[in-house]
Amino acid sequence: MMSQSLALAKKPHVVIATPGRLIDHLQNTKGFNLRSLKFLVMDEADRILNMDFETEVDKILKVIPRDRNTYLYSATMTKKVQKLQRAALKNPVKCAVSTKYQTVEKLQQHYVFIPSKFKDCYLVYILNELAGNSFIIFCSTCNNTQRTALLLRNLGFAAIPLHGQMNQNKRLGALNKFKAKSRSVLLATDVASRGLDIPHVDVVINFDIPTHSKDYIHRVGRTARAGRSGKSITFVTQYDVELFQRIEHLIGKKLPAYPTQDEEVMLLAERVSEAQRFARLELREQGDKRKRRHDDDDDTEQSLGIRRKVVGGRARKKLH
Template sequence: MAAPAEDEQANNTNSGAEITEKVTFRSLGVTDVLCEACDQLGWKTPSKIQQESLPLALQGKDVIGLAETGSGKTGAFAIPIIQALLENPQRLFGLILTPTRELAFQISEQFEALGSSIGIKCAVIVGGIDMMTQAIHLAKKPHVVIATPGRLVDHLENTKGFNLRALKYLVMDEADRILNMDFEAEVDKILKVIPRDRHTYLFSATMTKKVAKLQRASLQDPVKVEVSTKYQTVEKLQQHYIFIPTKYKDCYLVSILNELAGNSFMIFCSTCNNTTRVALMLRNLGLNAIPLHGQMGQNKRLGSLNKFKSKTRSILVATDVASRGLDIPHVDVVLNFDIPTHSKDYIHRVGRTARAGRSGKAITFVTQYDVELYQRIEYLIGKQLTLYPSEEQEVMLLMERVSEAQRIAKMELRDMEDNKKKRPAGGAKNADDADDTEDALGVRKKVKKSHGGKPGQKSQGNRKMSKRH
């Protein structure tokens, strides 16, 4: 459980901010039992955001923290809440609102790791999981609730006996993303049913107009702490672009995966459908890719993430649901297969690699339709990306195999859609532990049979690629 926290914390020391050696958690006012917990998690020195915000938070002030993902924000709000809980034990003490389900589970892990010696209880309340199971967890009155706004409102309106009238701490993490995802109405409803005399921490990567409005509505005499005003990427990250025609994107993707075989990859796509299509196509070429996107069930999403974290899969194909906050320490290469529409998302995507002082590589695919978006990214980060070298003739040799894999992937997508329509509610086969692309194997076997091979048999070229991965 310590691993994600440790990697986020370790990355802080490489975020471009100078950290004074003499500053310790103890010197900031953190109690001994929590100093020991930080030490066990490998948090040797407070990060810049923690140095700035912890003394203020421990004095009981409301805090606005502006810092990038991976800067140690979770520790900055978890430590004061747990310390206050030690002094005044109470159920339903803190509420943390986050934009995504995966981030909610990660924050819960860090709370439980920090509070393991005092037996802190957390409940994660997110969509995609049975409401009744969550209602049972809430009935046990955990100390801290970590939730996405939509599902929390569902429980406040429909779960008998559940309320947050005794709440002492509210945290809005990644507030800019919460508001960008149109959770404003839900946040307003939550603010109306929790006490006004609470402590509030608002953490955001950017101070947008919506965040400023939320600050006025929810914080009392807040102190603003700003760690990084300039959008930047870490120095050890090698950033490249590759300029190619749209119709050959898949070929270039397979070529790069083949060339850099042995590394672990995160491939970012713009839509859920394209994420599934790319994962299926790569599987058909013998590459062990796994998808992660918002239309997958929660168990499947966590399953994909765990398989990638445990290195049983070396390629994670994802939408921007995986671009923020997730700590996966071993990502070697980030591929922006679809260029992000919002330039700031580029920073978050490439921040999945070159973490904790390691080096990393990011390659952005730029087609004839993406030039303006690409120029915005260069303007935002204040540097020009270098051209990634490629041999067009070598890439085109893959065309035949990639076209066949694309054709099978389209058939599998159609088959998956048909199965979803036929499938009775709650009757998904292996729904808890397999992603949809693994269920598509049946179509693949039929296709292989029709080509005269044994079911599931790979072509000679595919076998070579599979071995290298």
């Protein structure tokens, strides 16, 4: 906050911020205001105008000039006009590449239909088949992201996780390692589905199918960027058929199956099973470490509380 306050005191022409942090500065940083703002740009506007940021956005809109230019950007824009009205638009002009949701031409999209219990085996098979490429693999939960990263490391892949339970420094560290190509596999939750521009992502794998079809467009948009080609593979288990059909309906095309040799996949089962066991053990150890750290913090707080009471008691005796 302090270094940002110093930067804001220099009256920069452009401020790039998350809504929450911007409000922190508007409330706490002396001399900082947005009264002379000329342009308001909302990137990933559908997410920002959504309920997640409703209070923050409303607060910001109250303190900026009504006479301004407002720009809303997103690969998937919401149809609910009320949300756009909240951005206080006057005489809006809409520029759209297409009226329907599309993925780029240079992206080769495939799916693999597999039994749920063999997902890990198929993942390892595909990583071996496409060795030499860089991958972003999307999982639905932080826990599954961590587990799959440990599993792949145990099998010799240079994998690194990225999810919401990691602190900012660890997230940046993971991203930088992937960008510097010292890791070829990035395991991520939807925290990485928007806003990441990493030029060398060759393949996106939807290990867990997204529950919201629009998230599919953002995920596969991490590859085949700026005219480059790329590949995406979506894992579809017996439980995901309806979600997959919704995605096909949204993008308006039937995806081809990615060719796999089932016998070769099953040859990996024993090694994968062993790696799963190690991954589970490591996850449990990490959980125990976190719990111990948390308990230690609680003990410290309690002992500090007791000492405060004792000191307070002595002070009172002296006064009497």
